Amino acid sequence: MSDIKPVDIVAKKLKSLEVDIGKMDDRYIYTSTGFCIEMEGAALFRLSHLGDVIAPFDDIDELCWFIKDNGG
Numbered sequence: 094m095s096d097i098k099p100v101d102i103v104a105k106k107l108k109s110l111e112v113d114i115g116k117m118d119d120r121y122i123y124t125s126t127g128f129c130i131e132m133e134g135a136a137l138f139r140l141s142h143l144g145d146v147i148a149p150f151d152d153i154d155e156l157c158w159f160i161k162d163n164g165g
Contacts, residue, residue, distance in 0.1 A: 098119065098132075099134075099136070099138075100117060100118075100119060100122060100132050102153060103122060103132075103138065103153055103156070103157065104117055104122055106157040107122070107157050107160065107161075107165070110157055110158070111161075112157070112160055113125040113126070126164050128141070129141045129142070133149070137151055138150045138153075140156060142163075147159075
């Protein structure tokens, strides 16, 4: 079993897309543009923006590109 946490995988993908991460911990990633990603499991992520829930995502690439394409 891998020791890599989902939050680290998402953070690496966001950084590769040049999305600025403002703050993160073991369960949350906050971008400098107001997005918040909550890790709800190994492959389920809840995305919100400025407190409003946008959608759940189960695909890291789709999640990260959504953020990038929407001002992340």
